[in-house]
Amino acid sequence: MSELYIEVALEVDPVEAGRDILIAELGELGFESFVETDTGVKAYIVKEAFDQDALENMYLFSNPAFRIQYSLTEIAQENWNEAWEKSFDPITVNGLCTVRAPFHKKPETRFDIVIEPKMSFGTGHHETTHMMIELLLEEDLSGKRVLDMGCGTGILAILAEMRGAKEVDAIDIDNWCYLNSIENAERNNCQNISVYEGDAALLDGKTYDVIIANINRNILLRDIPVYVRSLNENGVLLLSGFYKDDIPGIRELCERHSLKYVQNLEKNHWVAVKFIN
Numbered sequence: 001m002s003e004l005y006i007e008v009a010l011e012v013d014p015v016e017a018g019r020d021i022l023i024a025e026l027g028e029l030g031f032e033s034f035v036e037t038d039t040g041v042k043a044y045i046v047k048e049a050f051d052q053d054a055l056e057n058m059y060l061f062s063n064p065a066f067r068i069q070y071s072l073t074e075i076a077q078e079n080w081n082e083a084w085e086k087s088f089d090p091i092t093v094n095g096l097c098t099v100r101a102p103f104h105k106k107p108e109t110r111f112d113i114v115i116e117p118k119m120s121f122g123t124g125h126h127e128t129t130h131m132m133i134e135l136l137l138e139e140d141l142s143g144k145r146v147l148d149m150g151c152g153t154g155i156l157a158i159l160a161e162m163r164g165a166k167e168v169d170a171i172d173i174d175n176w177c178y179l180n181s182i183e184n185a186e187r188n189n190c191q192n193i194s195v196y197e198g199d200a201a202l203l204d205g206k207t208y209d210v211i212i213a214n215i216n217r218n219i220l221l222r223d224i225p226v227y228v229r230s231l232n233e234n235g236v237l238l239l240s241g242f243y244k245d246d247i248p249g250i251r252e253l254c255e256r257h258s259l260k261y262v263q264n265l266e267k268n269h270w271v272a273v274k275f276i277n
Helices: 015-028 052-056 077-087 127-138 155-162 175-187 217-229 244-256
Strands: 004-013 033-036 040-046 067-076 091-093 097-100 111-114 145-149 167-172 193-197 208-214 231-243 260-267 270-276
Touching: 004 015, 015 033, 015 040, 015 231, 091 127, 097 127, 111 155, 127 155, 127 208, 127 231, 127 260, 127 270, 145 155, 155 167, 155 175, 155 193, 155 208, 167 175, 175 193, 208 217, 217 231, 217 244, 231 244, 244 260, 244 270
Parallel strands: 097 111, 145 167, 145 208, 167 193, 208 231
Antiparallel strands: 004 040, 004 067, 033 040, 091 097, 231 270, 260 270
16 A cells, blocks of 8 residues: 655745745655745655644744745655656756656766656755755766765765766665665666665764765754764765755864865755865
8 A cells, every 4th residue: 555645735925035944944844855836845744744733833934024825635655756747857967967757858968867756855956956966076986985875866876876986875764765766776777876774873884985965954963973984084075955054063063073174055045065084
């Protein structure tokens, strides 16, 4: 029997500023995937994990600068995927990397990533994933060991292998993301990706040349010390999933653990930051 999900369709005004805040807050509440709309966002969460009181206690509901309303719909996984197929357009990053669905025409870009996200986060459309793709396109990954922490659809792990990584570990705590990453790695004929279900505890005893973590701010602040212990000398740490205003706290923690700030990208107030060991 297919697992049931709750679709929360939120309309917010002003939409540009409100949508980003909504996605960040909904991620904190355990929502697993998002589809941006002209008026806001549709967010999806397992029915058993849905807390309507927590939803209505989010920041935007009490902020007079925003007008917000929402509706709830109970759906099955396969129905969500049909809705995604109707709304998903391929994207191209820096003219080098295309992220598309199997039903889209094959592009002429150097890197062609084919995914079916199902209930997982990570189509490349969200600013954080887009910027992480940009950073990975700049990195020399040839022969390196790479970790994609909070892998979602596995899109960044797939790109890492395409960029020459010899070993890639992809980890996500969510079972649906775990299964979806395996499917997408196979779909892209990846040979060097190992997918694991779990959290940062799985990193004990493992080391990497490049660690990618596109997760929310609170998890990053908790797990950065774990990442540092697993990062080889001269290793690279790429972080995203947070806002520009969060950089000082993230940077202070990384520098306290002897990492050096290199650069950050910014897109609609979201950021991606690069550190080296």
